[in-house]
Amino acid sequence: MATKSLKKLGSDLAQSNRQLEILSKGIFQNGELPTFKAKISETNQFPLKAKKLEILQINVGYMCNQVCDHCHVDAGPDRKEIMTRDTMRECLEVIKKTGAHTLDLTGGAPEMNPDFRWFVEEAAKAGIKDFIVRSNLTIIRANKKYYDLPEFFKKHNVHVVSSMPHWTRGKTDKQRGDGVFDKSIKALQELNAIGYGMPNSDLRLDLVYNPSGAFLPGDQTSMEKDFKKALLEDFNIQFHNLFAITNLPISRFLDYLIASENYEDYMYSLVEAYNSSAVANVMCTNTLSVSWDGYLYDCDFNQMLELPVNSKVKHISEYNEELLEGRNIVISQHCYGCTAGAGSSCQGNVA
Amino acid sequence: MSKTYYDPADLRKFGNITEWDEELGNKFFEYYGKVFEEGALTAREKSLIALAVSHTEQCPYCIDAYTKDTLQRGVTKEEMMEAIHVGAAIKSGATLVHGVQMMNKVNKLDG
Numbered sequence: 370m371a372t373k374s375l376k377k378l379g380s381d382l383a384q385s386n387r388q389l390e391i392l393s394k395g396i397f398q399n400g401e402l403p404t405f406k407a408k409i410s411e412t413n414q415f416p417l418k419a420k421k422l423e424i425l426q427i428n429v430g431y432m433c434n435q436v437c438d439h440c441h442v443d444a445g446p447d448r449k450e451i452m453t454r455d456t457m458r459e460c461l462e463v464i465k466k467t468g469a470h471t472l473d474l475t476g477g478a479p480e481m482n483p484d485f486r487w488f489v490e491e492a493a494k495a496g497i498k499d500f501i502v503r504s505n506l507t508i509i510r511a512n513k514k515y516y517d518l519p520e521f522f523k524k525h526n527v528h529v530v531s532s533m534p535h536w537t538r539g540k541t542d543k544q545r546g547d548g549v550f551d552k553s554i555k556a557l558q559e560l561n562a563i564g565y566g567m568p569n570s571d572l573r574l575d576l577v578y579n580p581s582g583a584f585l586p587g588d589q590t591s592m593e594k595d596f597k598k599a600l601l602e603d604f605n606i607q608f609h610n611l612f613a614i615t616n617l618p619i620s621r622f623l624d625y626l627i628a629s630e631n632y633e634d635y636m637y638s639l640v641e642a643y644n645s646s647a648v649a650n651v652m653c654t655n656t657l658s659v660s661w662d663g664y665l666y667d668c669d670f671n672q673m674l675e676l677p678v679n680s681k682v683k684h685i686s687e688y689n690e691e692l693l694e695g696r697n698i699v700i701s702q703h704c705y706g707c708t709a710g711a712g713s714s715c716q717g718n719v720a
Numbered sequence: 721m722s723k724t725y726y727d728p729a730d731l732r733k734f735g736n737i738t739e740w741d742e743e744l745g746n747k748f749f750e751y752y753g754k755v756f757e758e759g760a761l762t763a764r765e766k767s768l769i770a771l772a773v774s775h776t777e778q779c780p781y782c783i784d785a786y787t788k789d790t791l792q793r794g795v796t797k798e799e800m801m802e803a804i805h806v807g808a809a810i811k812s813g814a815t816l817v818h819g820v821q822m823m824n825k826v827n828k829l830d831g
């Protein structure tokens with residue numbers, strides 16, 4: 370189990386250009402597998418273009434109380450990149466005028482940003498329709514100062530989306546660290562107790578499943594059924610929907626794939642599972658990702674690979690929805706992760 | 721020629737069997753796909769059965785494929801190992817139950 374980020378360890382793979390080099394060379398350079406560009410060109414879907422903006426996803430910082438094996442952010446307690454209140458103010462200006470209906474706050478553990486609550490309160494005033502916080506659950510039990518987070522979420526009608534790799538302790542702790550399962554269960558019970566995730570409740574609680582190893586997620590509907598049955602029977606926990614998300618071969622998951630000698634097989638699996646009908650709705654076509662320092666990306670994965678939007682507008686301070694619409698999406702081979710099987714996005718399946 | 725009888729990369733080429741007999745190959749894959757669809761049994765249950773049979777058949781390709789398939793369906797290590805024991809129990813039971821035939825024969829020849 371990791372305890373430090375790749376960045377802190379000084380790993381080669383903490384460098385985005387090193388990751389992009391791996392994703393472009395080897396099996397994709399020698400023609401064994403088609404590049405993502407070549408693949409989507411087969412069905413005339415290149416270049417991928419941004420449609421109307423629906424989701425503004427803001428990464429408020431890479432700091433996290435956990436160091437998960439698969440983390441594409443390379444987040445952890447040692448990451449110090451945190452969005453300042455000034456950048457948040459710039460985001461708020463955009464939130465007030467954007468046509469996007471969903472604001473999606475992510476990290477790291479977004480709650481660890483010292484201005485998180487201020488930002489949520491201000492953003493709530495702006496009246497966004499769906500307001501998501503990607504919470505890792507354990508943060509709610511990590512420290513006394515976070516114990517009231519469920520009530521805070523409820524007060525602002527925040528839609529809580531939480532990671533839960535499995536309904537058993539062993540598989541969860543293997544991926545996310547010792548003790549994570551028990552804390553997550555406790556946090557889910559607390560959220561349920563105030564109405565989150567209950568049938569017919571407006572307080573949305575969705576779970577995110579992503580595989581604990583070098584394999585793709587199974588069918589989202591079947592997995593949801595299994596999760597619901599097990600969590601209800603074993604812990605009396607309820608939730609609304611399960612989003613099955615594919616691990617993208619970047620950052621810490623790429624490091625794991627290479628170290629475990631699974632990289633090539635995993636890329637084969639992704640390419641074999643390629644589904645051209647998932648391409649039309651990949652999340653980068655309706656989402657814009659904002660980094661902790663205010664720069665704009667097509668998605669959170671491109672943010673981590675430091676692939677900025679292909680537009681004159683590069684920063685939240687110069688935001689212009691018209692200029693950003695219709696831009697060409699920046700792609701590489703990691704994009705296969707979002708087009709495998711039923712497709713994968715922060716909102717689950719797309720096909 | 722490969723120096724070993726089995727090459728993991730060959731599993732990916734399974735579909736190529738249609739190249740030498742398209743009709744039968746396609747019929748097989750159509751049947752195969754249909755068998756594993758959700759039915760009276762869930763796809764998850766079918767995958768576990770397939771994993772157990774893969775072991776009793778001692779087919780490395782199948783073990784490779786259904787270990788991955790069961791993992792993808794959220795099956796735990798404990799469930800996987802129990803399934804294999806079911807296969808092993810039937811295998812050993814099938815051997816031992818023939819002991820009755822041996823006993824019958826001994827009783828007839830030397831009773």
